[in-house]
Ligand SMILES: NC(=O)C1=CN([C@@H]2O[C@H](COP(=O)(O)OP(=O)(O)OC[C@H]3O[C@@H](n4cnc5c(N)ncnc54)[C@H](O)[C@@H]3O)[C@@H](O)[C@H]2O)C=CC1
């Protein structure tokens with residue numbers, strides 16, 4: 001029986017390994033982590049992450065050929081294939097701070113593999129890492145090898161949160177990079193055989209190591225670039241009276257461009273887009289390519305601009321101040337169908353509003369108060385470390401209330417900001433909301449999910465990203 005061990009039981013390690021266990025009943029899969037609470041949650045009825053369909057997959061295999069354990073060393077020692085899916089945060093200090101990937105967790109995992117291994121192993125990079133990381137890992141493993149043969153593969157993950165199980169069941173492609181040696185090719189084949197149990201052969205792509213590593217960074221950069229492109233257009237739409245949804249549709253019907261990933265928004269969030277682009281920028285700079293670095297930097301700059309543009313719209317529309325005003329924030333997660341708040345645009349928007357002294361009442365169906373308070377008080381990039389190593393959050397912010405109901409959040413509010421596109425927000429009774437709000441009542445839709453015309457009929461003043469402006473907003477300076 002092939003034994004797989006995955007180091008890191010997070011958003012990637014957990015779902016990916018659960019699907020491998022489901023699709024390959026003859027493979028034993030153990031997911032290990034240094035975080036005991038996380039492993040306990042994986043072994044309980046309340047999994048540590050919310051992901052549609054995940055519960056069913058885990059229930060079917062857990063205890064059969066899927067196990068979660070804190071006994072990292074034992075399971076690594078026994079495995080034939082070791083996936084490493086640990087955090088690769090942005091460095092916060094030292095060389096490359098604010099850009100380069102911090103490979104501390106990766107390196108310590110590699111050293112541990114070298115320490116405990118007694119048999120040959122295929123070591124798979126599942127985390128997103130800088131190009132050439134495999135070379136560093138290879139050095140750590142071979143310098144401590146005790147005659148053991150290691151093959152390093154790069155097998156980046158392309159799942160998106162909220163659709164992880166769907167993406168894993170039916171991936172556009174599985175990318176496996178390895179050394180161009182007979183041993184390297186054999187290792188690629190061994191991993192391809194695992195995926196081959198449910199992924200069609202033609203979707204399993206084999207490349208060299210560096211192409212696989214770089215393809216992951218490139219794919220995220222391209223995806224984020226589409227969003228920044230459409231968000232840049234959204235600003236121009238507002239200035240000219242064009243409608244960004246119509247522009248996106250018209251542009252996306254060109255088969256060379258395609259319709260996906262062209263929704264204007266308050267900005268992209270999530271644990272990876274910004275981190276991976278910063279990493280790409282750093283790699284370009286290190287390779288003496290400042291023009292290429294600056295090109296990709298712009299994707300992040302437009303994203304930051306979009307978030308601050310949104311805050312400015314809110315403040316300037318409400319008589320240039322939100323001081324002391326109650327603002328309801330609907331949605332805090334970085335997208336719908338996840339409880340994940342890492343790099344969510346809601347953090348920057350809320351901080352911007354708090355900077356103007358607003359009182360916030362936040363509701364998200366999947367995010368609790370503790371998480372929101374932590375997010376609003378934590379330093380940039382600190383979130384991307386294993387939970388038990390993150391600094392304790394300081395005292396909570398008094399101006400921020402977190403409630404479990406959209407109607408409660410909006411009661412007596414002066415304005416409502418929609419920051420996540422949860423389906424339930426589309427079905428809210430906006431007449432009821434309007435009736436219980438201060439007047440004039442404002443809605444700022446950062447996700448373009450409400451029917452602005454209907455809301456205007458009720459009496460709201462509505463701002464929707466990239467849409468022709470409400471008469472009220474036209475008369476207000478956008479960047480006061
Ligand atoms: N979240 C996502 O949707 C995607 C993430 N990725 C990449 O996958 C990697 C992991 O991301 P997530 O799963 O989101 O992170 P995560 O933070 O949810 O999980 C990482 C886990 O690794 C554990 N860990 C860290 N060091 C360890 C060690 N030495 N030994 C054992 N466990 C250790 C942590 O305790 C944590 O539970 C990152 O490189 C990320 O860029 C790639 C594709 C999608």
Ligand SMILES: O=C(O)[C@H]1O[C@H](OP(=O)(O)OP(=O)(O)OC[C@H]2O[C@@H](n3ccc(=O)[nH]c3=O)[C@H](O)[C@@H]2O)[C@H](O)[C@@H](O)[C@@H]1O
Pocket residue numbers: 128157158159160161162220223227260261262263264265266267268269270271272273334335336
């Ligand atoms: O490496 C990763 O971590 C993953 O990053 C993204 O997945 P994810 O961040 O989970 O979610 P996306 O659906 O890509 O959304 C990212 C952000 O962009 C925003 N977005 C997305 C699409 C769009 O048209 N407009 C838009 O603003 C979302 O609301 C969200 O805040 C990629 O889609 C995955 O392929 C990749 O594996």
